[in-house]
Amino acid sequence: MRVRGRLTWGRRARAGTALAALLAGVVTPAVVLTPPAAAGAAAAGTPVCQVRDNRLRELSGMVATDDGYVVINDGADDEARRRIFFLDKRCAVLRAVAYPSRPRDTEDLAIGRDGTVWVADIGDNDHSRATIALWRLAPGADEPVLHRMTYPDRPHDAEALLLDASDRPVVVTKGGSGTVFLYAPTAALTPGATTPLASVGQVTLPTTGTSNPFSFLGRGVITGAASAPDRRRVALRSYADAFEYDVPDGDVVRALTAGTPRITPLPDEPQGESITYSRDGRSLLTVSESADQPPGTRPTILRYPATDGPSAAAGPTGSVAPELPTQVRPIAEDTIGPSGRTWLLAAGAGTLLALLAVAGVLRWRHTARR
Structure with a gap:
């Protein structure tokens, strides 16, 4: 945010x-x-296209579509940036959909099986929001519909949203020390009503040594999430890495809490908060904010190969205690x-x-x- x-x-x-x-x-x-042992320097992503529209400097969420991409900024002060932007495959803006009321802090996107775009208005840096929200933009609609939700325990800062096999939303908190929490609605979302959330699990992230602007801090938070088009894989991303989990039975929560993630380094992205799968599911696509970068820097969508098959790089993460960001060797x-x-x-x-x-x-x- x-x-x-x-x-x-x-x-x-x-x-x-x-x-x-x-x-x-x-x-x-x-x-x-x-530092943890490294198998070699992580490869940077391959540039796909550059976003040149000046309204899109604080990108916080992205999904790929058949025609291109949908992107959002985080909580921008500039009214012109508070839109849901549809891009073509060259990253040029095709149209922008306004919200009927001002969102608080939009941080991620997900797309339903029917093409519905879900905007996660869930950011809360100060941990002070009484409710968070999802905006639902149906295919062909002129404006999104607001759905409010409330946590069962306390406010959380969150920047990632997933949809399970039935398109039930799963909110993933940002965390801060390598452990993040999962929340899901207890009932169907209804416009004009506030739906309680339930705590459904927690995930301990594997430790990596991937270089990023925030050092070990950037490796211990989750800033975005994505579901593969066939819903058989999901990915969480930090400022440094992508963690892919298999979802063989459609149960996203069980996949995250009991699965073994495969790790794709996303090295040295300026401020990476967005991730999506390509429409064929073969690639992970990311994009970073550019607001605090040198003049002339533009957000660039990067492509990384998606992982395939099980990995022994990390064990199940649902109940494992957080590892230290570095290996500590005590003095005898x-x-x-x-x-x-x-x-x-x-x-x-x-x-x-x-x-x-x-x-x-x-x-x-x-x-x-x-």
């Missing part, structure tokens, strides 16, 4: 990463950090000595103070920008 006048998650992540890096050299020598106890133990205690206290300092700086910047 990106909102002017407010410190966004991306900016908080960059600020926190930079400050933590400065402090790390002073307060964290108690452990030796080594018998090499420390009494003075070393005292130093380690001091270093541990320093680490805690550093984390508190990072949190304080981020809170101050957030308050100041508001």
Whole structure:
């Protein structure tokens, strides 16, 4: 999500990463950090087309259609950007559909079996929304219909939406430490009514070492999701990777909570929040925001080969405790000595103070920008 006048998650992540890096050299020598082993440098995606319309600088959701693509911005202040945009195969805008009322924070798209476009108005950086919403745009309709929903426990920030075999929506929260939560409506969605959501599971993401602008923070959040055209696979994406799950029986929740994902690195995308399958299901397509990039940078749709077949790269993720973003090798106890133990205690206290300092700086910047 990106909102002017407010410190966004991306900016908080960059600020926190930079400050933590400065402090790390002073307060964290108690452990030796080594990056996870890599099989080789991840390949960048192949460019498909470039989005040149100036209204489309904050892309947060995308689905592929037979004629091209449907895309949305996140919660843009500019009224002209609050649209559902239909693009041709060259990324040129064909038409734009306005909302009947102002959305709060549109973050993802999904497309039903009948061609209905679902817009996920589920972003909530401040965790303050009483309800979230889905906008349903039927084929040929002039405007989408609003459906409100409410969480059973507390507000969540979410940026990903999936549809199961019966087109039931499944909201995937953004998370933050490698664990995300799944919610689904308890009844059919009705315009003008608020439908309760139920917690239906949680997913622990595999640990990777894929390079991205937000370091390990970017590998532990979910920013988009997609269903294959035949509904037999789904994908979750972070700022760094795509995680594909097989859905052999149409049960998306069980696939995510008990399945073994196959990993496709999406290296160094500027701010990747969108993913979709190509219409033939053979490729994963992604696109990044370009609002904070150098002048002249345009969002570019990238193509990656979709994975096929089971993988032993990661185990089932539904109930596994989150792994650390890096492999931590402790210093052997018998090499420390009494003075070393005292130093380690001091270093541990320093680490805690550093984390508190990072949190304080981020809170101050957030308050100041508001």
